[in-house]
Amino acid sequence: MPNASVKTKHSRRARRRRRVDPARNELVSSSLESAQQCLLNQDYGTAFVHYLLVLNLAPVFKDLAQESFRFTLFKWTEELDSVGRIQDLFDCYEQAMELFPADEVILNSMGEHLFRMGFRDEAAGHFHKALKLRPDYPEARENFYRVANWLVERWHFLMLNDHGRNRKYQQAIQKAVESGCSTVLDIGTGTGILGMCAKKAGAAEVYACELSKTMYELACEVVSANGMGDSIKILHMKSLEMEVPKDIPHRVSLVVTETVDAGLFGEGIIESLIHAWHHLLLPPQNEFGEQSATGRVIPSGATVFGMAVECLEIRRHHRLCVSEVGGLSMAAAGKLHSPVSCSSEPDDSMEPYTTERLSRLPGGYKALTEPFTALNIDFNNVQELEGLSSREVQELRLPVTQAGELDALAVWFQLHLDEESSLSTGPQEDTCWEQAIYPVHNTEGFVLRPGDELVVEVSCRDAFLRLCSVAALRDGQKILLDRRADPLQSASPVSNPSPEAELCSALACLQTDQSQTRDVCVLECAEMALLNNHYYHQSFSAALSRLLSRLKASRPDSAKHGGGLFYVLDVSEGFSLLSLIAASQGRVKAYSSVEKSGQQEALKRLARSAGIPEQRLEFWLNHMEDEQGMLKRPSREELWSAIILDCVETCGLIRQKLMEKASLSPFKCRPLTPRCLLEDGGQIFPQKIVVYGMLVESEVLLLESAVQGRQPTLGFNIAPFINQFTVPVHVFLDFSMLECRHLSESVELFVLDLMDTNANYTHREVRVQATSAGQITAVPFWYQIHLDQDASVSTLSQNSHWKQAAVVLQQPVDVRAGEWVRLAVKLHKSTISIAAHIEDTHGPME
Missing domain, CATH: 2.70.160.11 (Hnrnp arginine n-methyltransferase1)
Structure with a gap:
């Protein structure tokens, strides 16, 4: 029987020719001419509209106009960005990507804007698409590497390489499922590993949620690749937004999660578990064990430990340790400290703790007290979770075991997965967690000694664990360590005071002098460490002095007319004293790039203290619409004597756009050349x-960079997917402590x-x-x-x-x-x- 579906060659209809539309062609032609004319007039907004019209009406012009369209897009969006029209900027990029969905340059540029605005997930997606289109595109690769460090933090690799931790979680989940927990919700699923453990253990239903778009997509890939795509439902949302039966059909019998940070509560585990107990989990077993269907949580709870430490590395990142910087006395600077504070009166603008791996701190640390128990928490007790924030402040008295200056309280915890198994994040453990560090700002020069007792307050305001060193007890005298306290009450007798106690009382009163606390300037931890880098500032001061001496000698009539002013521009990122150090050297007008008003005020106070005239220090960015205009002449007639460039990021990478800034400042050029910024003999610092x-x-660098080994993680194929986010350059490394x-x-x-x-x-x-x-x-x-x-x-x-x-x-x-x-x-x-x-x-x- 012949194939009835086969048609004869003459049965296909001839393709109809497109009719020529003269009016359409005329509109396209005139719009193209208008776009080009607008480009010449630098009217980029109008040019962009004309190009959109041309390319939508006549796609045939896409190849011809692509370069000009890109140029117009970038110029117009720069203007939109400079006036804060952010939504219009993104609308333009959306229109551009509809026309050129495979243009890696437009995708990369859109990603850069998204990243600057804080949309890291979306930025990563655009960089990734650009790299897929053109794997050798260096700008997209560099951007992707930078954003990958934000999206898939390095602890993901450490965690997946921690075989002991993985096995303990798997065993706890398997026991819970085998005991009857057949429906499971994995909160903050990450790569999906805990949800897959539940499914492998025999759970009938498994649900998971993940807020990060990047990690959500990664988890979907991993689960699908392991043959569980149809049996694990992953939701891209917060668990706090989940509802029954809208998102999951009914309450589950087991919640598994690892939404804990170094300070235990920093990732919101308390809030998410309270919500889960009220809305997503079956009720817990009552005291009589009568309920047949009950809920539970893995981990079941935690015990938090802490100890007081002396550590120079922590100290120099959180408070000023020097009395002068580059020849400038710091007495007038006011109170300078990091944005991390464990004060007894918490400030919502301050972080309660930072994190460090104590075992890798340069110079090590000294334990001033024995480890103490700060808190116990039961995640399977919803009443305890709800009462955490309203708990009374607990006061602990810790015997001092070694003499030393109190720099911080270090905190870690033991995470109880169930009754038999736990994980420790202690400083002596081989763990993927760091320890939480609660720095102390207010004990300069005060040394604890054996026999003292350290008074520590523990609270859980806003479901954050907060620890504060408030006082030391010595020979019956209470010496307050928190400067917010009333100085009149800074020394209260516990028993009969001794002469030594009176001396301590006077010290305490001195420490709480209100004149020292009027002006507070908060600096980033790296900025504090920079201020404490005495050698760097002394070296710069000496190098600048040598340059000015040479320039004075080379200027005609310098002795007769005073040689005029020397102009110095400091383009450092963040807080910098280099402009002020320059201004202190006489006949120098210095321009600073410090932006924050509080930091500018600190520099002004230091300038007044050093006798520097107000007009000799100017804040350059106050007069700039954007940073792009910084590298230009100080005035129409003058040139810079020195330009200071901030060369290296704190993380260890060369600062972005460094060489572009350097190339704008040639020192060998004709004086009338517009791009010439340095006077004859002027210098860029550094050379x-x-x-x-x-x-x-x-091995450590390997473990922190990618999932290692040929064997699947707990039998699951995860490595090929998360290793897509492997970044070849490892940053924030301390080489002196690297194993x-x-x-x-x-x-x-x-x-x-x-x-x-x-x-x-x-x-x-x-x-x-x-x-x-x-x-x-x-x-x-x-x-x-x-x-x-x-x-x-x-x-x-x-x-x-x-x-x-x-x-x-x-x-x-x-x-x-x-x-x-x-x-x-x-x-x-x-x-x-x-x-x-x-x-x-x-x-x-x-």
Whole structure:
């Protein structure tokens, strides 16, 4: 029987020709001409509208007009951004992406705007799409690496590599399911691993929720790849927004979660569990055990521990430790401290704690007390959870066991998964968690000693765990440590005071002097550490003095007319004293890029104290519409004597757009050239940056960079999906405390000349000889910042406010002692990439 579906070749209808529309063609032609004319007139908004019309009516022009359209889009959105028309900006990008959905440059630019506005999830999606379209697109790759550190934090990799932790959670979930918990909700599912554990254990129904769009999409991929896509329902929402039966059909019998941070409650576990008990979970078993269907939570509870510590590394990041900076007395600066405060009167604008891995702090720490129990909490007791915030403040008295200056309270916890199993985040444990640090700002110079008692208050205001060191008891005298206290009450007798106690009382009164607390300036932790970097500021002051001396000598009639003013511009990010140090050197008008009003006031106070005339210090950004206008002349007639560039980010990377700023400040140019900003003999600080590195073998860097090993995690295929977010450059590294084996001496990797950007290069090959046998897993790198020919500072020094970074090799390289390794080093903007291979007589071996 013939195939009835086959048609003869003549049965297909001829395609109808499109009719020519003269009016349409005329409109397209005139709009295209208008768009080009508007571009010439720099009327980018009107040009953009004309291009939209042309490309929607005549898509055939897309290839021809793509470059001009991009240029118009970027110029117009810059204008919209500068006047705060953010919604219009995003609307323009949406229209552009409808026309050019596969344009990686537009996608990347949209992602940059989203990231600056704080929409990190959405930004990552655009960078990822741009990379899929063009894997060798360096701008998108650099942006994706930066945003990936925000979206998939490095502790995800550590957690998945923590086999002991994973097994304990799996065993607790399996026991709960086997005991009758057949319906499960995984709150904050992350990669979906706990929900999959429940399904594998035999749960009839499993639900999960995840707020992060990136992690939600990742969890969906992972669950589907493991054959559970139809049996685990994942919701992209907060658990607090979930309802029965709208989102899940009925209440569940088990909630599993790991929404805990170093301070236990910081990720909102209390609020989410209270909501779950009221709306999503079956009621708990009553005291008579009569209910047949009951709910429970894994983990079942936690015990919080703490201890008082002395630690110079913590101290220098949270309070001022020096009396002068670069020759400026800091007495008039007011109170300077970090935005982390555990005061007895909490301030909602302050963070109650920060986090550190105590075992890796440079210089270590000293325990001043024995560990103490700060809190016990039962996650299966909803009344206890609800009463947490209203608990009375608990006062603990801790015997001091070692003499030392109190710098912080360190806190960790034991997470009880069930009656038999628990996880500890203690400083001596090999764990993926850091410890919570409650820094103390108000005990300068006061040393605790054995026999004292430290009075600590513990509370849970707003469901945050808050610890505060309020006083020390010594020889029957109570010495208040919190400056917010009334100085008249700062020393209250507990028993008969001794002469020594009276001295302590006087000290306490001195510490709570109200004149010291009128002016408070809050700085970021890295800014505090920078202020405490005495050597850096002294080196800069000396280098600037040498420059000014040379310029004075070179100016005609300098002795007769005073030589005029020297103009210095400080383009440092955040709080910087460099402009003030410059202004203190006489005949200098300094321009600061400090923006925050409180920080500007602190600089003004210091200027008045140092006798610097008010007109000699100007806040440059107060007169700029945006930072792009910063690098221009101080006035029509004058040039800069010095421009100070902030070169290295605290995390250990070269600051973005550094070289663009340096290239705008050429020192060899004709005086009338508009781009010439430096006077003859003027200087950029620093003059150059030398990048150094070293070959190391480090399992820690591997564990923090990607899920390791060939075996699936608990039998689940997770690594290929989360490892998409592996970032080859590991930041915020402290090389002095890194667990690693050094396989070579340090070697110069790269040189950046900021005074002559034309002399720079983008890639270089470096030969380094292995001093020990091992496996090269990473190349940590740091910077020697040369202020001038005579002074330099290292970001590797112990008192540096900078951290280091490391390139983690995609494939570790085995090396023998004495072998030569060739490193291919590339620098694109602020991103360093390094590839390594062994030199061999038979050719290179990857």
